[in-house]
Every structure is written in structure tokens, then in C-alpha cells.
Amino acid sequence: MILSVRGAMALVATVGTGLACGGGSTDSNPPPPLQSTIIVNASNQFLPRTDSVRVGGTITWTWAANSLGHNIISTGAPSFTNKGTAVTPGNGTEGVDFFDTPESYQFTFASAGTYGYYCSTHGTPASATSNVGMGGQVVVLP
Numbered sequence: 001m002i003l004s005v006r007g008a009m010a011l012v013a014t015v016g017t018g019l020a021c022g023g024g025s026t027d028s029n030p031p032p033p034l035q036s037t038i039i040v041n042a043s044n045q046f047l048p049r050t051d052s053v054r055v056g057g058t059i060t061w062t063w064a065a066n067s068l069g070h071n072i073i074s075t076g077a078p079s080f081t082n083k084g085t086a087v088t089p090g091n092g093t094e095g096v097d098f099f100d101t102p103e104s105y106q107f108t109f110a111s112a113g114t115y116g117y118y119c120s121t122h123g124t125p126a127s128a129t130s131n132v133g134m135g136g137q138v139v140v141l142p
Helices: 005-020
Strands: 035-040 050-054 058-063 073-075 103-108 113-118 135-141
Touching: 035 050, 050 058
Parallel strands: 035 058, 050 135
Antiparallel strands: 058 103, 073 113, 113 135
């Protein structure tokens, strides 16, 4: 097949136009999920340290077996409901929200924002936004 320069330019223009109008998604940043899990481990870490969900999404914190002595304390604004401390089974402590591992805690986020939290045994309120101590953030996107 022999094309003139004019014909070749028309072919390139047609192919180029077809590619530009071809539809399909090239979005490399899909929206965050409605559910996600953060592991609370025996190495004094929340994994991942920062997680994201959409408004109406639920984060589940899951304490691995033997991950004792951790809690989730919301800090700053916006905030969410705290979760008590994991302890050794049968310690006899009454009237406090203690639990045995493995354990999980879920919270559904109704409003967009960045929610900081930390473990009061292994971190401070500053741990929510720094890499020092046991802390983390949940980013809730619209």
C-alpha cells in the first residue's frame, strides 16, 4: 500500500483522534475503599500507619494475638470513639474497657477529615502526626 504524504497525514490524524476520543479510564488514583483494616501488632505499630476510606467507610482495627497493652485514643478534631486496652487474660481489672486478644474494633466515619489516634501506652497525642511512638491517621475523603 502506497500513501501520499497527504494520505499519511490524514491517517495519522484519524488514528490520533480515535485515541483521544477512545474513552476508557486512565485514572491511576481510584477512590478510596469503603472498608479497610489496620493491624495492631506486638511490635508497637499500627499497620498501615495512615489509611484512607470514603465518607461512610469503616476502618477495622484488629489486634493480633499477643499484641497486649495497646489501645486506640482519638486525638484532635475531628475525633472518633476510643477503644480500651488489651491486657493479659484474667488480670481481674474491673470497670475498665479491657479485652483479651485477638480482638477487633470498627468505626464508621460519617464526615470527611483527617482523624488522628495513638496508643497511650506506646505513644503520645503527637504520635498521631509524627513517626515517633505508636500512632496513626485515618484520612476520610468525600
